[in-house]
Amino acid sequence: MSGAEAARPWHEAAKATFLTAVDPDNVLGRLFDYKSIPNAFFLDETGTLVGKWLGFSVDQPECLEAVDRFRAGSLEPFERAPQKPFGTTGSVSGTPVLSDLERELYEKRVRLGAELLAAGKKEQAIAEWRKALSMDPENFVLRKQIWMLLYPEKFFPEIDYDWQKEHLARERAQEAETCGPEGCLLK
Amino acid sequence: MGVNIGKSIPDIALTALDGRTVRLSDFRGKKLLIFVWASW
Numbered sequence: 001m002s003g004a005e006a007a008r009p010w011h012e013a014a015k016a017t018f019l020t021a022v023d024p025d026n027v028l029g030r031l032f033d034y035k036s037i038p039n040a041f042f043l044d045e046t047g048t049l050v051g052k053w054l055g056f057s058v059d060q061p062e063c064l065e066a067v068d069r070f071r072a073g074s075l076e077p078f079e080r081a082p083q084k085p086f087g088t089t090g091s092v093s094g095t096p097v098l099s100d101l102e103r104e105l106y107e108k109r110v111r112l113g114a115e116l117l118a119a120g121k122k123e124q125a126i127a128e129w130r131k132a133l134s135m136d137p138e139n140f141v142l143r144k145q146i147w148m149l150l151y152p153e154k155f156f157p158e159i160d161y162d163w164q165k166e167h168l169a170r171e172r173a174q175e176a177e178t179c180g181p182e183g184c185l186l187k
Numbered sequence: 188m189g190v191n192i193g194k195s196i197p198d199i200a201l202t203a204l205d206g207r208t209v210r211l212s213d214f215r216g217k218k219l220l221i222f223v224w225a226s227w
Binding site: 007008010018019021027028029031034039040041042043044045049050051058071077078079141144155159 | 189190191192193194195196197198199201202203204206209211212214215216217218219220221222223224225226227
């Protein structure tokens with residue numbers, strides 16, 4: 001389950017009055033260059049980006065305060081990123097810097113995976129996404145999409161966050177065996 | 188990488204839950220908060 005089908009129950013349970021849209025092609029992810037979720041982006045009346053909060057959570061009072069200030073017009077332009085993104089060891093300096101061509105290849109693999117999945121070719125989709133992930137191992141949006149296909153029982157009916165942390169540690173250990181300073185071996 | 192603070196956002200289009208296409212330009216003239224979340 002993905003896209004609108006996955007989002008609708010949450011939207012309805014929240015009795016949300018805001019507009020919810022789905023982003024299967026990761027248009028927003030490419031636009032704002034994020035690798036984990038949740039995030040918030042604040043745009044003024046002219047469509048200018050005035051706030052970028054990676055790791056934004058409605059559970060955090062300071063996030064809601066920022067929204068109040070935004071509504072009141074007293075929010076200064078700002079940019080925030082989590083000090084410790086999900087699953088990382090405190091630094092993302094190990095994130096590979098991809099050349100334009102590599103970035104293009106990465107995006108093509110992500111899109112090919114999505115198309116394969118839409119065509120019912122799950123195994124091939126996962127293989128493409130794994131190749132993409134090997135180019136950008138800090139991309140948790142992609143990593144979790146792979147997990148959801150491989151381990152649906154960990155996501156429905158309840159999301160097992162403890163399992164996610166454990167599984168991430170297992171995958172990182174495996175990846176450390178096949179990745180070196182020059183990159184990762186493609187299997 | 189990514190759009191920087193103070194820069195305008197390209198007019199991207201996404202599909203709403205009801206199947207409608209929504210564009211960022213639909214919200215010009217209003218403040219817009221884009222909250223990106225996932226069910227997982």
